[in-house]
Amino acid sequence: MLVVMQHDATADEVRRVVETIEEMGYQARPIAGAQRTAVGLVGNDGRVDATRLAALRGVKEIIHVTQPYKQVSREWRPEPTVVQLPGGVRIGGSDVVVIAGPCSVESEQQILEAARLVRDGGATLLRGGAFKPRTSPYSFQGLGKKGLKLLARARDETGLLVVTEALDPEGVDTVAEYADVIQVGARSMQNFSLLKRAGRCGKPVLLKRGIAATITELLLSAEYLLAEGNQNVILCERGIRGFDSATRNVFDLTAIPVVKELSHLPIVADPSHGTGRRSKVIPMARAAVAAGADGLLVEVHPQPDRALSDGEQALFPEQFTAMMREVAAIAEAIGRKLAEPAPVGA
Ligand code: PEP
Ligand code: MN
DSSP states (O other), X not given: OEEEEOTTOOHHHHHHHXXXXXXXXXXXXXXXXXXXXXXXXXXXOSOOOHHHHHTSTTEEEEEOOOSSOOTTBTTTOOSOOOEEOGGGOEESSSEEEEEEEOSBOOOHHHHHHHHHHHHHHTOSEEEOBSSOOOSSTTSOOOOTHHHHHHHXXXXXXXXXXXXXXXXXXXXXXXXXXXXXXXXXXXXXXXXXXXXXXXXXXXXXXXXXXXXXXXXXXHHHHHHHHHHTTOOOEEEEEOOBOOSOTTSSSBOOTTHHHHHHHHBXXXXXXXXXXXXXXXXXXXXXXXXXXHTTOSEEEEEBOSSGGGOSSOGGGOBOHHHHHHHHHHHHHHHHHTTOEEOOOOOTTO
């Protein structure tokens, strides 16, 4: 439920609404927007007496949020959320951000080389898994904490911000020490204890859509993060499982405008996992930007044929450069532009 204030409501009137919500045994979340100030009521068990709130001074109207998710919905917050990162990098505004790098951090040389090449191509954030969710326990599991340290070194050298995955609740704080954005992977989208911990970690979270998750389920998982107080959530469409082996997944581009309509959160697209085939990544990257994605998450490797994970979908360095040129033109055609990398040491 949302208590929308009159445009000239005073700070005291807003405070009284907050106190009343708390007296009623719920949590209050004031939301100061450009169009309106509202106070969200969290923990609604269906028995809220709205008349008590409607009668308070300065209250314009009470809105019952109709979706199962609340704080992530457009009803809750009509303006888009812009996630602010160090160095002035913004996700969800008019800029389109590019997050690029290898699937896994494999060695110092590999990640530094990858970081330099994606930075030179115009990426703003570096990706690379240190803790890898692998289907087989015998596949490369990642370098763990050593991988996080290498990512931090790559950030120091290139100025790129770091996105990397936390696999379990116990690992969140360690990953948060090194990462600028914590990734929650597709396989973990409904790991609710991981989501709760990530919601309290103080860093922005990039939440990937589960392998067989509906958009409602994705948004409900995001709700866990916001319910814990983390407003800095970036959604990611990375393809869902289909029946056709022509591609690794079915890259659901429609999810981008659908999510934009239902939620104020930014959404980026991952055409690498979405297609699983190198030759399909660039066309779908172009399409994702055209569809309104706030960014791209793309796997790039200095030597894809030697990659320890996801080599078949990693772009070669020169392909990445070509992709950046093309997506920059598409962004411009729809009134956007690619984000500038943060200055080194920001
Ligand atoms: C990844 O980003 O390398 C990854 C494992 O992605 P997903 O969780 O989407 O499979
Ligand atoms: Mn991968």
